[in-house]
Amino acid sequence: MAGRLLNKVAIVTGGGSGIGEAICKRFAREGAAVVVVGLNSDPVRDVVEEILASGGRAIGYLGDISRQDTAKSCVKAAVDEFGWLDILINNAGVFPATAELDKYPVDALEYMIKNNIYPVFMRTRSALPALQKSKGTIVSAGFEAGHMGSLMITPYGATKAWVMTFSKGLAVEQAKHGVRVNCVGPGPIDTAWTHKETGPMNAKMEKNTVDGVPLGRRGTPEEVANVYLFLASDEASYVTGATYFVDGGVTISTSLPGEDVPSHLKQQPPQHLKLAHRKAGNAKVREDATASMS
Numbered sequence: 001m002a003g004r005l006l007n008k009v010a011i012v013t014g015g016g017s018g019i020g021e022a023i024c025k026r027f028a029r030e031g032a033a034v035v036v037v038g039l040n041s042d043p044v045r046d047v048v049e050e051i052l053a054s055g056g057r058a059i060g061y062l063g064d065i066s067r068q069d070t071a072k073s074c075v076k077a078a079v080d081e082f083g084w085l086d087i088l089i090n091n092a093g094v095f096p097a098t099a100e101l102d103k104y105p106v107d108a109l110e111y112m113i114k115n116n117i118y119p120v121f122m123r124t125r126s127a128l129p130a131l132q133k134s135k136g137t138i139v140s141a142g143f144e145a146g147h148m149g150s151l152m153i154t155p156y157g158a159t160k161a162w163v164m165t166f167s168k169g170l171a172v173e174q175a176k177h178g179v180r181v182n183c184v185g186p187g188p189i190d191t192a193w194t195h196k197e198t199g200p201m202n203a204k205m206e207k208n209t210v211d212g213v214p215l216g217r218r219g220t221p222e223e224v225a226n227v228y229l230f231l232a233s234d235e236a237s238y239v240t241g242a243t244y245f246v247d248g249g250v251t252i253s254t255s256l257p258g259e260d261v262p263s264h265l266k267q268q269p270p271q272h273l274k275l276a277h278r279k280a281g282n283a284k285v286r287e288d289a290t291a292s293m294s
């Protein structure tokens with residue numbers, strides 16, 4: 001099989017749903033062997049089976065990766081199965097609440113610290129020895145509001161600012177080992193999180209979120225996966241310490257320009273991946289992701 005990630009081995013956290021499902025399938029299509037990581041309740045097995053059925057290579061790893069022991073054993077599983085590790089994608093995350101700060105639930109903050117920050121720290125730490133050996137690369141999920149801040153989701157944006165700053169420091173620190181470190185900063189993407197029926201936004205917030213995008217629509221998981229692919233591939237060999245925003249222009253916008261975009265330009269482009277788990281994600285505090293941190 002030819003491909004931009006031929007013979008590469010990748011771990012993708014949060015790979016069972018949403019953007020992570022698209023990353024796993026896009027990487028597998030480009031020749032990577034993929035370790036699909038998620039919680040017991042995520043459709044990880046389905047994603048693995050779908051990749052295998054289309055001729056790709058994948059295994060699943062189920063566990064709470066905010067824990068140090070789980071993070072370590074996941075890297076071991078990747079190396080035991082495929083021989084080495086080239087790519088770590090820190091995509092797992094949670095978005096359980098929207099509210100002004102005086103009403104923001106404290107348990108939602110704790111849940112985000114545990115599931116947005118700890119997994120990046122634990123997983124990166126555990127993967128570094130293998131990545132230094134392979135001269136590999138790390139790409140993590142930031143967020144446009146991790147750069148700008150955004151009302152009603154101030155604590156969530158701040159957890160993503162942590163990921164983006166962490167990645168820059170790590171990029172400088174690990175350059176001498178030949179390890180590149182970058183971030184992707186999505187805007188509103190068409191997963192469970194950005195729909196009022198499946199995520200924590202109300203109708204007004206959902207409308208403003210989409211109207212705030214100059215391109216006038218949500219991005220697709222596949223459009224985000226395309227940017228992960230570039231950053232993870234050898235084509236990005238001179239890119240480190242960067243955040244690539246995949247946000248339809250939100251970061252540079254100050255009004256609601258999406259309102260003026262004609263409906264024919266709001267159509268999503270043709271999609272090539274079959275993503276059955278796009279809206280199967282983690283958009284409220286869930287019991288299997290509240291286990292204590294180790």
Ligand SMILES: NC(=O)c1ccc[n+]([C@@H]2O[C@H](COP(=O)([O-])OP(=O)(O)OC[C@H]3O[C@@H](n4cnc5c(N)ncnc54)[C@H](O)[C@@H]3O)[C@@H](O)[C@H]2O)c1
Pocket residue numbers: 013014015016017018019020037038039042063064065066090091092093094114115119141142143144185186187188189190191192193194278279280281282283289
């Ligand atoms: N959807 C968006 O609009 C958007 C915007 C900006 C950034 N992002 C980022 O993209 C990433 C994916 O978002 P999504 O919309 O695809 O959400 P999603 O809920 O579909 O996917 C996240 C996955 O991570 C898993 N996960 C969470 N904590 C975990 C843990 N401790 N151990 C193992 N698995 C865990 C979840 O169970 C879920 O399957 C997140 O990091 C998010 O912050 C998303």
